[in-house]
Amino acid sequence: MAKMKVAQVPKPGGDFEIVERDIPQPGRAQVRIKIHACGVCHSDVVTKEGLFPGIQYPRVPGHEVAGVVDEVGAGVEKWKKGQRVGVGWHGGHCFQCEPCRRGDFVVCENVKVSGISYDGGYAEYMIAPAEAVAELPESLKDVEAAPLLCAGITTYNSMRHAGAFPGDLVAVQGVGGLGHLGIQFANKSGYKTVAIGRGKSNEALAKKLGAHIYIDSENSQPADELQKLGGAKVILATAPSGKAMSALVPGLAPNGKLMVIGAPSDSLELNALDLLLKKREVRGWAAGTPVESEDTLKFAELSGVRPMIETYPLAKAAEAYARMMSGQAQFRVVLTM
Ligand SMILES: [Zn+2]
Ligand SMILES: [Zn+2]
DSSP states (O other), X not given: OOEEEEEEBOSTTOOOEEEEEEOOOOOTTEEEEEEEEEEEOGGGHHHHHTOSTTOOSSBOOOOOEEEEEEEEOTTOOSOOTTOEEEEOSBOOOXXXXXXXXTTXXXXXXXXXXXXXXXXXXXXXXXXXXXXXXEEOOTTSOHHHHHHIIIIIHHHHHHHHTTTOOTTSEEEEEOSSTTHHHHXXXXXXXXXEEEEEESSGGGHHHHHHHTOSEEEETTSSOHHHHHHHTTOEEEEEEOSSOHHHHXXXXXXXXXXXXXXXXXXXXXXXXXXXXHHHTTTOEEEEOOOOOHHHHHHHHHHHHHHOOOOOEEEEEGGGHHHHHHHHHHTOXXXXXXXXX
16 A cells, blocks of 8 residues: 655654555545645644644644645545645534534534644645635645635635725734734735734834834834724734733724734733723634635735745654744745655
8 A cells, every 4th residue: 555654743742753654545525635735833733732622643733735636535526636725724514513504614513623633734645525625726836825724814814804994904913924914915905004013123024015004012002003093993913912912902993893813822801991982893713614715815816915934844844843833933834745
């Protein structure tokens, strides 16, 4: 039987191991993907450290997968061998529960996450449920498409559902893995784009990415600065600090919305009057469906939004993961196979 290499986590908190496995066969309603690139996302910490209950080990992380369909299982009509595809965070749904019956697959009660519920993209091949697969546009390279399948869709899809219109003030908190994409998407969506970053050093890059205005959170109160600009219709909160996110709420315009897409470990603290007197909202958002990944990729193709990446070969998965965790990567780490 033909073999493949994977980078697996042997147990919660264990170190990455590069091992050989048999290339798996797709079952009914599944496809096998020959992987060309897989982004290394901070959420891979869930698999690495065993943060969700019930994860089975050894487990191969990875939910920013780009490659080609290599084999299709029985009953798969949509996908053909040789087609360029990707898999993101949303790794499949049951079609049976109440949210699925309402077409709201992201909140499926039996939702699967690639690289958590089943082996993901730190590998030469993977098996994915057919409903988790997204088509890649021709002009996007695999290494560019991969981070758009989690970081990209999360920023783009949350922003376009947040209620801002072209010309509205939209702020992106954080100039990092999510933020550097959020700034580009905000600019290309026609918003007056504000980047909120730490220190003067991020200003030039934030402006190059498309920020019209830069707010240095180390030397000013971002909420006050946003109010001087009339208040933000939407703030995309990406930075890993619940405290910093909470402090942005008074920077919202009336009816403005704080979209929480980063996942800090500390809680948000909200002042009721800040919310109710100006009818402000705080809302969470997670990625989206595969067809929304396709929307993201098409918009990136059309507008020129691209992730900034650092690539590592699969054999250096441990190094790539450590680089991502260091917070020093500029800005998305991508494994290549
Ligand atoms: Zn992710
Ligand atoms: Zn369901």
